[in-house]
Every structure is written in structure tokens, then in C-alpha cells.
Amino acid sequence: MIRLYDSATGEVREVRPRDPGRLAMYVCGPTVYDLPHLGHGRFALVWDVARRWFTFRGLVVDYVSNVTDIDDKIIARAAREATSEHEVAATYEDEWWRALARLGVAAPTHAPHATHYVESMVTLIGELVARDVAYRTGDGVYFDVACVPDYGLLAGQPLDSLRAGARVEANEEKRSVLDFALWKAAKPGEPHWASPFGEGRPGWHTECVVMSLDLLGEGFDLHCGGLDLKFPHHENERAQAAALGRPFARHWAHNGWVMVGEQKMSKSLDNFTTLTDLLARTDPRAYRLLVLRAHYRSPVEVTAATIADATRALERLDALARRFALPRLAGASLVRDEVEWRGEAAALAAAVGTHLDDDLNTPVAVAALFEAVTRTHALADEGRADEAGQLALAVAVLFGAMGLALEDRREEIDAHSAELVARRDAARAARDWARADELRDQLGAQGWLVEDGPAGTVVRRP
RNA sequence: GGCGGCGUGGCCGAGUGGUUAGGCAGGGGCCUGCAAAGCCCCGUACUCCGGUUCGAAUCCGGACGCCGCCUCCA
Structure with a gap:
């Protein structure tokens, strides 16, 4: 039984798949207007680990992660660089998948693009207008949050409380400062699509509703993303589905922040800023290990020092792979590794399983695995080669279940x-x-x- | 102003009402021709002040500090 914290209820709850044996999960992806940064890397790693663990537990995971390829920031960048929105989006989407591949993040089952779903979004927005939960203004169509009785569920605050803290906004036509744009009327020179509400483009919050329901169906199991998406993005997705009476995500999960000590991330000194920079200078597995050693809901410190720390810890794991000539596991494949668990290997697998089933407690699981590394060497030193070999393989398989490959890095020599x-x-x-x-x-x-x-x-x- | 989180040994980072987290760094020992890798041993930490308790780092109250959300940031 896998348990996971649910941001909607504020407690760790069992994940009960809608369809037995399958898990439908949706992870909010990036807006492709710039190089991916460390935070993007973290969410990708965290949910990749979750996906791999669910798979290891025998579930068939349908993993959908979108790419937002039309957005204000993309338009702004295209204008600034005198190029097209399509060019900007294509360039950075390319960087995105390249970075994920280096991180060893498995490709999503589906990676829908906002621009491919505009028609469906227009339909959905039309339904919201027909139900009178959305209204037109001079610059587009807005969602009326007051129409959703439990608006604020994910934020943990009632509507009035949220409204009280909201900053004053220039748009006088909005009924509430919390109302959000479903459709944005096109300004001259901007990309636009036809709709009953005029030429324009969809707001950010609608794409995930349409794409998740289309690809995963109503009442899908798990909706994930960075903590900052909890409100308002995810709240607004929920609101739209709720207003239409369509069952939406049944479980919400959010990962914590990447911290860079007291200093802001900057390119000066040894601070990393983008994933691209980090991956250019370190073993990508070091970032995965660093992420695994912190609980996914906690902030994690990413500095040159913590990366170096993780890199050295990784060397200890690779040393195990060398000594026991372990196979490289945890590649792009998500195939469950079938091993015969016996003795200490079985006990280790049970312990790791217990920890990962409990709200994806990777730091404790990793600690157990490091203890097993010590134990493995000790067994081998005592001459108990068979037991040592089995335990070493178990360590590799279990790290592999979290997407971390141990590597015997002896290479062909000249x-x-x-x-x-x-x-x-x-x-x-x-x-x-x-x-x-x-x-x-x-x-x-x-x-x-x-x-x-x-x-x-x-x-x-x- | 509202809501939420955090403060752990040199660093990162778990956990828990009383029994070793783990990693990295550091010290000592073993092994080794010397190294490397590895093994063994070592730190006895939990912001501060009260309270509850036989016992609190862990529960309660307060203080201080830090952070996040309430703006289309992962």
C-alpha cells in the first residue's frame, strides 16, 4: 500500500488507483521560454522517482507531463529577440528534453502541447461561459471564482481570506481580483486562434484541465507539480473542472523548493543557475542523489558544496559497482527488475519498500542502502562472497528503482x-x-x- | 493583514517522547611495498525561555530568526 501526502486534505493518504493495477498521473511541465533551472530539474526528478517506484511496485503508470508552448513570456522573448514564438518554444523545449535525458528522467507516456489543444480549450471555455461561471471583458474571458463553493481548498484558505490578501490590480472589469483569464484577446502582432470570444489565445490554467482529462480521463489518480503551482495554478484547474461537474484529480502532490543558501542563485562564483550549467559540469546522477537524500516535500540546498558532497557519496556507490562488477541498471527502461530476494537482500528490500511506500521517504531509504553498502563490503572481507554479491545486486536494483544507476566506471583503455x-x-x-x-x-x-x-x-x- | 512551513553535530539532511539516521568532511586504527578502495572506532547535535512528563530535540505556550503562498515562478 502506497501512501502519499495529499495537498488537498493535508494528510498522508493511501493512493488508491481508479483502475486496479494502473496509475494515472499528471505532472505539470515547464513553460518553454528559457533554459530549465534547478527547480525544474527537481520536480522532474522527484516525480520520475515516484513513477519508477509505483512501477517497481507493479503498477502500470500512465505518466502525462505537458509543455506550455504559448504564453506571455514566450511572446515577450520572441519580440525581444525578433524571432517567432514557435522558434522560442521549439528551442527551449529541445533544451528541456535534452536536460531530462541527461538526468535519466524517463520519457512521459504522453507529453501534450498547449498549442495542440487550443480547440478543446475553446470548447471548455465555451461551456464555462454557457454555465455562467465565466464572463467576457474587453480583453478576454475570465473565470468567476466565486462560483466554486470550496475555492481555496488547495491554498488552505477560504475565498474571502485569499481575496483580502490579494494585491490591487489594474483590471477594473474583473469581478474579483482572484478571477483568472481563460482567454486572452490578441494584441496586434501576437499569435492568435479563432474563438467565439474573438481572436486570442488560452490562459495558462485551462490547458492542464483539458489535457489531463483527455489523456487520463475523469477522476485520474494523481496530479503533481512544484509547490508554487499549488496556488493559484492547481486551484484554478480544480475550479474549472468543478464548475463543469467533472471529477478531476483525486490526489494532489507537491514538491518543495530548491534553495541556494542565503544567496540568490546567480552565475557569479560557484552558484548554479540553470540545469544546463549544472549538467555541463557534474555527473547528472549527483543531482539525483542530492534530491533523493532530501524528502521531496522539504527544501533542498543546492550549492557547489552540496553537489560536491553528493558527487563523493556517489563515488562510494560506484566503488561498490566496481568491486562486485554490478550491471548498470536504471537506464531509460522502466522494466521491473525481477530478482530473487533472499536473506539480507530480502530484508533490505523490505525496509526500502516500507520507507518508499510511506510518502516516498527516499532519504531514509537511501540511508538504509548506504548501510547495506558497508555491510556488503564487510561480508566480502569476511570471504562470504555469495552473500556479498547478492546484497550488492540488491543495492543496485533498489537504487535503480529510484532511477539511480550505479556505474562500474572502468573504461576501455588505450x-x-x-x-x-x-x-x-x-x-x-x-x-x-x-x-x-x-x-x-x-x-x-x-x-x-x-x-x-x-x-x-x-x-x-x- | 491572512494562511503555511522551517530553525538538528564542521556541512548537507532524516527521524523520534526514553535505545546508532545516513552521507560528506575530520581524527585514530587495520589492510596495503606505498597508495587507492574497503573495514573497525570516534563527534554525543537538535534556536532560546517557560510548561506538561519519571523522562522532550520530539507534546503545549511564548520569544527570536528565516522562508514560502495570498502576482500566469517547478
């Missing part, structure tokens, strides 16, 4: 380096330590880290 290795082995056999050390230095100069194992000199990239 003939020259191989020659140096051979000469070093010969020197060591002859107990010519000075010569052996000299050859180690030479290998080091070639970028190899030298380790002496039972089988002789072994080199790897540091």
Missing part, C-alpha cells in the same frame, strides 16, 4: 596506457617499488586513477 599497466604489474612482481610508483605517476598524468587489486593494477577515471 594501448599505451595498457602497456604502462603491464609494465607496472611487472615492476611490482619484481618488487621494484620505485619503478612501480613512477609508472603510477605516468598513468596519473594520462588521467588514470590507479588501484592495486588482487588481480593486479586496475585503472579508472577519477
